[in-house]
Amino acid sequence: MTTDAPVSLSSIMDGNSFRIADLDRLAPAEQQLVLRRQASLGPSYRLFYRTPVHAVSGSGAYLFDADGTRILDAYNNVPSVGHANPAVVAAVAAQMAKLNTHTRYLQDGIVQYSEQLLATLPDHIGSVMYTNSGSESNDLAIRIARLWTGGQGIVVTAEAYHGTTELLSRVSPAISGGFPDDDTVRIIPAPDSYRVDTEDLGAWFADRVREAFEDLLAHGIRPAALLADSIFSSDGIYPDPRGFLADAVDVVHAHGALFIADEVQPGFVRTGDTFWGFERHGVAADLVSMGKPMGNGIPVAALAGRPEILAHFGKEVPYFNTFGGNSVSIAAAQAVLEFIQSTDLITSVRTTGALIRSGIASLAEGRPLIGDVRGAGLYVGVDIVSDPDTKAPDSAAALGIVNALRERNVLISVAGPGNNVLKIRPPLVFGASEAELLLATLDDVLDEVAPR
């Protein structure tokens, strides 16, 4: 069992956590709240930053704390159409007042939304099932892939994180301390475009997938799926070169296995290039799991897929999800989707993302600690290194930047196995003025941390 294994608390969980030893940094009211919180919630509940944010309200790309201080949110991808987006607020309030029930009754909303959602996906993805979280979607995706292929083998990347269930802890090395003790899982290196020494990252990555599948077969385990998010977010954010995933997905399909696109991070126009992350690579995902930004914070998630694959599962295995597809979650999801489409959000994501990346590239001049600036749309990674030649991760410097930004009321965090990649992943309504504020504040912080 993974849960019995020693664990390393990596970037997803602990890189940027408040430590109780810093309690006296806080005002008395926050100290009290931290202690009450600790007493009732226990140690699983960590807080971000040396000085945690006491969040009280939000609007667009901003949070406001208990003192009324405005804080630029360059981190949160769940409220993707903005904190307290009025269209989502109105849709949820209206549906709450009308009806909130499950999928065993005929309802117009879920049918209409499903058709709208499927219209954003390639034609071969014709069917969708609803859950309450990306975790439930990925857990279901693995069950479905195993039933469809008759195989058990799952391949994931070295710092992947796919969710919270027991099954997903086995395929999430980011939280399981390396190789999980599960002989059906194989872990391959991430396609680290900054550090891997290759002319052709696609061929290199496809070779890693092939080796993993061959190793599974050599151990008598038939491959079921490659499970990956197409920007490799928890591995350190590696979206490029665009298209590099195609060779790997060909390997997957040649083995009769499925490509499960975990779109919890790159989906819903996050990358600014395409509605779904896997589309950037021109690949045909077989199953598409989605979550976080789908309902702007109301729990709602889904698994879309080839209809024949979902139908096979549906006929063989009884599956019912009480809250999954409930009327209010669907209303929230529909409002989000319509906001994305009616505002042409993808265009501003692309523009603002490019602005941020080029701005940081300018800040990097003369500052060797910025080893690499990469990303797609509003998912930007800044690789902080102690030496640009060795490319050695500098977690201390990265966390210093993160906390210095937080002291200046700008929120970002870190990603990657080295806890050294600045993770800039704001609500998608982040515009040019927010990008300028982010860049100016980062410039100040870098002047302090790494003066030219």
Place this chain on the structure above:
Amino acid sequence: MTTDAPVSLSSIMDGNSFRIADLDRLAPAEQQLVLRRQASLGPSYRLFYRTPVHAVSGSGAYLFDADGTRILDAYNNVPSVGHANPAVVAAVAAQMAKLNTHTRYLQDGIVQYSEQLLATLPDHIGSVMYTNSGSESNDLAIRIARLWTGGQGIVVTAEAYHGTTELLSRVSPAISGGFPDDDTVRIIPAPDSYRVDTEDLGAWFADRVREAFEDLLAHGIRPAALLADSIFSSDGIYPDPRGFLADAVDVVHAHGALFIADEVQPGFVRTGDTFWGFERHGVAADLVSMGKPMGNGIPVAALAGRPEILAHFGKEVPYFNTFGGNSVSIAAAQAVLEFIQSTDLITSVRTTGALIRSGIASLAEGRPLIGDVRGAGLYVGVDIVSDPDTKAPDSAAALGIVNALRERNVLISVAGPGNNVLKIRPPLVFGASEAELLLATLDDVLDEVAPR
């Protein structure tokens, strides 16, 4: 793998499902909607009743369909404080407009609610973690129990249903077609107070638990937990005699294992006797999972437990749940809890439940197909049998009653391995007038199905 095994579609999933062959019973608009729904959602999505309900709005204990017909809801436990409860609607709308974010920021709401929730539980349950569904809570409970005990063995009852994840499919024989192919799981008979021939159901059930634990040990598997809901809802509803679980829980603790109380069904005053189902039996649960009624339909769920057990997990295993404990779900949960407490809901649940049970007992006179009437509070089971001497389940008669009630705009369903136990489990705001309408309609239906 359970998912590879042949499955029996039992009561939870299929006992009361619409069949596409009955499509022409529906009006043209509903036929179209059923076909569109089938095309986009696939065969996992079943509908209740020969004539599905096209639900459009709800209020209190009533649903309204597309024709404006008022339908008495004697089935749904999720909207426990009533469909479209105004207090919950207002709380969600207000919080949505203010802030909806995750638990890595300090927030007052989650701390305040956690303290209120823990105050409803025995003193030894001092800590709580949040998830999005009873499934996520039960999945987490098993991981925690295994880590704490160092054992793997889980014991569940014959028709138990504990959720949708891969791990839970292994401990949910109701959906896995009998004994799951997992050598760490043992399945024991349900404490069927109607059919088991014993003077002392508690001693009998404790013996079953002891045998299962001893069998685990004989196979070198250390017991981790007994996982049960204290009214054995999917087994056929067996809440009595009150206190019978005590001996079994003693056996569990004597083995160093944990009792996980799955309170998704009996919690939040459903039984009318105590706030939590396990309290009716005077037992000390170690972990308490909760879900369905917690937020009146907004996805929110939790796992409470002995603080030392949750803390052990929290220190050893990184766990973060993106939507779990989000501001809006907590606001919904808080409104539900405050409604339960401020209206003294438990008293009306007890009174109305007793009214329903005594009313059905009267209807049973001279009608031998009603073999047994049982329940606690607003969870009532009516055992429909073909012969009161053999007590043979009569699924056809039970489903006939369910569908005849539905045609008269009263919603119930069936439970139990024989699909023959009428499951009456209305929103908790079900009052005397609703009980009278239910009983009068049931009387009419029985006159038709089983005239005296």
